[in-house]
Amino acid sequence: MKRYVAPLALALCAACSNASSTSVVPTGGTKTPPLMFIFTGGPINPQIDALNIPGKKPIRTITSGIVTPEGFLIDATGTIYVMNGTNASFDINEYDAGSTAISRTIAQESGLPGPMRTDADSDLYVMHQDGAPLLRYDRGATTPALVTSSGFCRRPLPRPYLVVDEPGTAYVMEQCGKTGQVPKSRIREYDREGRVLRTIALPETEIPAFIVADAQGRLYEQFFAIANGLVQIDVAEYDPGQTTRSRTFAFGPARTEVGGFYPVVNDATGDLITNWSSCSSRTHCQSYVYVFPTGSTKPSLVIPAPHDTVLAPPSISVEGDLYMEVLSPTTPLRTIREYYRGTRNYREVFSGRNYGLLFLYPNSASASATATAAIAAPSCAADPQLLSGCADAYAATAASTAALTVLPLPVSESKTTPKHV
Secondary structure (H helix, E strand, O other), rough: OOOOOEEEEEEEOOOOOEEEEEEOOOOOOOOOEEEEEEEEEOOOOOOOEEEOOOOOOOEEEEOOOOOEEEEEEOEEEEEEEEEEEOOOOOEEEEEOOOOOOOOOOOEEEOOEEEEEEEOOOOOOOEEEEEEEEEEEEOOOOOOEEEHHHHHOOEOOOOOOOOOOOEEOEEEEEEEEOOOOOOEEEEEEOOOOOOEEEEEEEEEOOEEEEEEEOOOOOOEEEEEEEEOOEEEEEEEEEEEEOOOOOOOOEEEEEEEEEOOOOOOOOOOOOEEEEEEEEEEOOOOOEEEEEEEEEEOOOOOOOOOOOOOOOOOOOOOEEEOOOEEEEEEEOOOEEEEEEEEEOEEEEEEEEEEOOEEEEEEEEEOOOOOOOOOOOEEEEEEHHHHHHHOOOOOOOOOOOOOOOEOOOOOOOOOOOOOOOOOOO
């Protein structure tokens, strides 16, 4: 029997953390310098620093309640959420805007930590790593207002993908079936009360990776297509309420080894921003960021990464500037660049620091960003010696010469001199 290769998101940052943000666009014509939130200290002394970008110095630091971080989130009010996970449970600490102390805690949920998102009203949506239920916590609440398992499959494979748009519509992409067999992949749309609004069945010939929704309810699915021993990254677009694709397009070259980060929608412009990345060895990498205007299958802008590095997905200012990490497979030290809206022109905000960019505030990033530094791969079989935490990955498909690789980054402090880019 042909073995199925399932997608897997592997975190590259020091704490293997996830970060996302809900877009916050203030009124008025005055340009507001954003705050930059970064993760520092690694797994030993984890902390979040809020930096005033013009001054580049922390104006406050959060250390309390960051124990075993699995996810970070900021909502439209500036409240920060930190998900801490253990072997079989997780809790979520909330920090009100401007505070460094825990404001409230959502008590431990049984199950492995999964995705969390917020909507424009700052209601929090949470799922477990192994699927149902979908939980919704009203703003400031520590008990869920919604708990639903409606529509979820009985035999889910790990790591469902969750996005929530501004009105509070939730989209869940999950895979159902037995390990080692070709699963049934689908996307379900839920309203705020947990009712299923539509179900999108995904082709079995594709490997689904990520989904993202824009402010108009337009849904994008990013997937891997394998043909003739080559892997191509494609995007399928679904208009609001529709279960069939309005258009499909590819980006980046087809290769035998390729990966990519999750897509992001720039709510300031409506642009879809995708990422293509490939590392053929520990030291040789290529990476490009593509900007697609709404309704277009051709990019209006392609941003290449510096030589032998990878560009992470952007955090986006309210003016539409893209803040991106430049990652190297040889060092944990990173560079953070600000690419000016609609151009390849940039300035370096930081260079050669062991910082992980979490998010900006205020920002224009869609509310569906996930891991701050993660490349999707169908399994660790591409090179299991480079990776850890791969016990739940499936064996590679023997009948196919194609493979998807991940970029391995050191997770410990390093004395390696950072590459100048």
